[in-house]
Amino acid sequence: PWRMFHTLRHEDPVHWQPEPSPNQGFWAVTRHEDIVRVDRDPQTFTSSRFVNLEELDDSQIAIRASMLERDGLRHRALRQMLQKQFTPRAVAEYGAFLRGLTAKTLDAALPKGRFDFVKEVSADFPINVLARMLDVPEEDTQQLIDWGNRIIGNTDPDYADVLLHSEESERYRDLPFRSPASLEVFDYGRRLAAERRGGDGTDLVSRLVNQTPADGVPLSPADFDNYFLLLVVAGNETTRHTITHSMLALIQHPEQLARLREDPALIPKAVEEFLRWASPVYHFRRTATRDVELGGKQIKEGDKVVLWFASGNRDEKVFGNPYDFDVTRRDNDHVTFGKGSPHFCLGNSLARLEIQIMFEELLPRVRDIRLTGDVPRVRSNFVNGIKELPVEVGLA
Numbered sequence: 001p002w003r004m005f006h007t008l009r010h011e012d013p014v015h016w017q018p019e020p021s022p023n024q025g026f027w028a029v030t031r032h033e034d035i036v037r038v039d040r041d042p043q044t045f046t047s048s049r050f051v052n053l054e055e056l057d058d059s060q061i062a063i064r065a066s067m068l069e070r071d072g073l074r075h076r077a078l079r080q081m082l083q084k085q086f087t088p089r090a091v092a093e094y095g096a097f098l099r100g101l102t103a104k105t106l107d108a109a110l111p112k113g114r115f116d117f118v119k120e121v122s123a124d125f126p127i128n129v130l131a132r133m134l135d136v137p138e139e140d141t142q143q144l145i146d147w148g149n150r151i152i153g154n155t156d157p158d159y160a161d162v163l164l165h166s167e168e169s170e171r172y173r174d175l176p177f178r179s180p181a182s183l184e185v186f187d188y189g190r191r192l193a194a195e196r197r198g199g200d201g202t203d204l205v206s207r208l209v210n211q212t213p214a215d216g217v218p219l220s221p222a223d224f225d226n227y228f229l230l231l232v233v234a235g236n237e238t239t240r241h242t243i244t245h246s247m248l249a250l251i252q253h254p255e256q257l258a259r260l261r262e263d264p265a266l267i268p269k270a271v272e273e274f275l276r277w278a279s280p281v282y283h284f285r286r287t288a289t290r291d292v293e294l295g296g297k298q299i300k301e302g303d304k305v306v307l308w309f310a311s312g313n314r315d316e317k318v319f320g321n322p323y324d325f326d327v328t329r330r331d332n333d334h335v336t337f338g339k340g341s342p343h344f345c346l347g348n349s350l351a352r353l354e355i356q357i358m359f360e361e362l363l364p365r366v367r368d369i370r371l372t373g374d375v376p377r378v379r380s381n382f383v384n385g386i387k388e389l390p391v392e393v394g395l396a
């Protein structure tokens with residue numbers, strides 16, 4: 001998509017895209033500065049009409065909205081319930097666990113020599129971390145991982161539980177999130193909630209069920225379902241694809257890999273370049289609440305406005321040589337987690353730490369690593385995903 005984004009940024013940075021059908025049209029916002037302007041102004045550009053391209057009616061919105069699809073006071077109150085659990089300091093407490101999990105994953109995968117890096121390394125790692133934060137019992141963890149991996153928000157026919165836009169999903173139209181695995185996750189979440197209500201646990205579920213949001217309105221059963229599901233899905237594919245893209249980029253840029261190997265203290269900084277380079281979420285959507293001008297275009301109340309984060313991350317006005325992968329890049333003002341938005345990724349510190357620890361543990365274990373086949377991509381306009389990364393490694 002990079003060439004198309006480049007053309008749009010230069011020729012029509014706020015572009016009206018009428019396809020695929022009349023009420024599916026949207027404004028494509030592709031410049032960094034316009035993305036930031038929209039992201040910072042939730043009063044004009046609301047999330048409450050939903051944040052993907054699909055059009056939902058009011059009844060669907062009412063059952064499906066999580067914090068991601070709310071504005072103002074209620075959004076803040078829901079987010080605050082777990083905000084403290086996702087601060088840099090709070091997630092640092094998972095450092096030892098993350099390192100242990102990473103080491104275990106790598107020590108199982110790397111000795112295989114030739115393997116699929118997605119399947120063996122990046123796929124299950126992020127959701128395993130969430131299982132820990134939710135305090136899912138050991139014997140249920142694999143089940144949660146399987147559900148999480150079936151609920152992926154893309155349009156790729158290879159996946160069992162297609163969430164959006166498919167004929168298959170029509171069967172689930174009247175159900176929240178319309179996907180069989182989601183319904184199982186709801187059941188499972190409710191079971192955990194029932195067990196932990198009134199207890200003194202410090203896991204995410206206990207905190208949700210034993211706390212009243214700051215606006216005084218208790219969590220409804222649907223609020224809980226949608227919160228629990230958001231936690232299971234939000235950091236899963238995103239973090240997985242970032243780790244996979246980063247591995248691929250390091251294989252394709254051996255001089256950058258050598259730099260990190262020589263000076264592992266560069267890794268935390270390099271994570272920012274990994275995030276920019278990977279841009280695992282192509283876009284999120286807003287809806288205009290009033291007529292407004294943006295980039296010389298007249299946006300009308302009710303129009304969909306789509307922020308193409310991936311394009312913003314290659315904007316040459318902000319990034320010198322944006323198509324160069326440079327682990328020492330400075331002033332890396334990427335929009336991978338959004339920018340200035342009240343919805344700025346709640347899990348950003350966790351994702352950053354997961355990626356950092358993954359490469360801190362990986363690099364010293366590996367002497368060389370090369371690709372052994374094609375790298376099939378996920379078919380999706382939402383996630384920039386890699387399905388398989390066939391590699392061969394020599395151990396250090």
Ligand code: HEM
Nearest residue numbers: 067068234235238239242284336337338343345346347351
């Ligand atoms: C929100 C990206 C990892 C939880 C967001 C948003 C983006 C994003 C762009 C903003 C959505 C919007 O503006 O409408 C990413 C990327 C990740 C990642 C690229 C990995 C590289 C995680 C992780 C978690 C997480 C590990 C942990 C649970 C959330 C939640 C929200 C969110 C709960 C909603 C925040 C709100 O509405 O206030 N993420 N995310 N994310 N993310 Fe992440």
